[in-house]
Amino acid sequence: MSTVAIAAPIKSRLGIGASLKRNRRWALISSYFFLILFAIFFLMPPYYMIVTALKSDAEVAHMATNPWIIANGITFEQFYILLFQTDFLVFFKNTVIVTLCVVAITMVVSVLAAFSLGRMKFWGSSILATGIFLTYLIPDTLLFLPLFQIVKSIGLLNSYWGMVLIYPTLTVPFCTWIMIGYFQSIPKELDEAALIDGAGHMQMLFKIFIPVALPGIIAAMIFAFTVSWAAFVYPMAFLYSADQQVLTVGTVTSLIRADVYKWGMLMAGALLAAAPPLVIYAFLMDYYIAGLTAGATKG
């Protein structure tokens, strides 16, 4: 790599250029200021989590030390106890199973629903599309009593398979709605070209629509994943034995005994629980942002 010396820009004598540059500098300074401020604001809780998770119980309980730094050396004992002496791994496994199933069910149902509602014009399709969105507007707290009855009647109470049944009622409407919009943004000529090329509706969906709408589908997938991974109200109400419990509720119920809070392990558990979504976001964000539709038509 060669270094390139950039000549210092000649100052404008008219002052217009200078004031533009000053404006730009102020804009930069203030954006950096606020960005740093917000970064600190949002990174504080994760930092506190990491610090606490890496302390021993004794240090956490010792009121004299500064809670923001690790004074007595890093220890992984919280993680060790959490992983090998509690049901944490069972919760983790349950959550993974539930989430994978929910994401799979959601994607199958909502891609097909969105394709038919957004692309195949039939009588009542637009009313149905709006109807689907309206179901999303009903709050969980209203739904969980009737859903309790339903889940109980089919014998899935206190089973994480009940969650696999319930979460899609939240994810499918929203994901369908996102994807209807995405499918509708794909130019009409693209399916007409596919029709003329000889594609049936299924081929059109799998060979044209899904690849082209991939950013939208991944956005919907992230949503379904997040809802399922972070759900709290339903497992709290529907699951009560440890072997069926999921991460969110399981960690809290097993690590808080009456007024004894196992802070170190709680933080370690929260960290481990937050890791999969973080990894997934990090990998899929590029996809999410990539404009795959560019170049389909004149643009």
Added chain:
Amino acid sequence: MADVTLRNVVKKYDDVLAVASINLDIPNHEFVVLVGPSGCGKSTTLRMIAGLEEITDGEISIGGAVVNDLPPKDRDIAMVFQNYALYPHMTVAENMSFGLKLRKFPKAEIKTHVDNAARILDITELLGRRPKQLSGGQRQRVAMGRAIVRNPKVFLFDEPLSNLDAKLRVQMRTEIKRVHQKVKTTTVYVTHDQVEAMTLADRVVVMNAGKIEQIGTPNDLYHHPATRFVAGFIGSPAMNFVPARLEGGNGAGLRVRLSDKLVFNVPESRAPRYSPHTGKEVIFGLRPEHITETRGRENGVGQEFPVVLDVVEPMGMETMVYFRVDGTEVCGRVEPTAAKNSGEAMQLRANLDHMHLIDPVSNMVL
């Protein structure tokens, strides 16, 4: 390759009549251009041939077989869209071979077809690229390539050049003509640009308000328009129309009176055709290119007349002059050296061999 026939084809959207009972016979190998203003039903007609719109009534046949109820894929047609409609996630080669793959052609054969089409269109070096890496003209070529590889019975073009800039449009126009001369597939081409229609077509179909106004060769339409609409639509700048009155009889020959001062003598050859309309109000039509300066244009029946120029527009190889006849603006086309300035008087010459008279009620050319 096949001929295409439309019999009394009607398209209604709810109560709106988009295409009103049109009949059209397109023989094998012919290049037919449907032209008309937007909303005239030309695109709808094309889409009905493609099978993208159902027809309300009538019959469409391709290669002798009625295709009314056949889906697009079974009609053996290929279509090129205005916005190209390339599959963005596929390379050029994949775009072109998609139709063949769906029809389960063997791989080797697909490659031969794609390579062949790429050679015809000169896009061989683009085969590995994706649509977003291509320019507008290249995308349009790929869209044509996708049509050619399938070797269909009929090519359908839906305003394929509208998204290109003026220079590229002229280039691609030539390209389309060249490709048609090579592959000779029956082609139906829709455009709103009458220049495109005139330059490309074996026959032009002029449509207006869901009806066919006239079908004919480009020369036919230019020299012998059947209606006022065709007369005004074909040719640029458009034909001049001036309300007039046909006078005559008494052995003096027919005359067209455009204003108190301006009277043209109708050429002898037209007299038998026009004489039944003597005494009636008519519309006098004459193209700008037939209103010229006086010197050096002695061929044909001409008549000189004086005007005062309103606006003068130099175009380089010619100059457009605008003047008024009884309040109606009229355009003439003169040699740049002969043109006077605006506001000045000028002697012009009308070549009446090319005049038209139009019935103001029926709008038919007499």
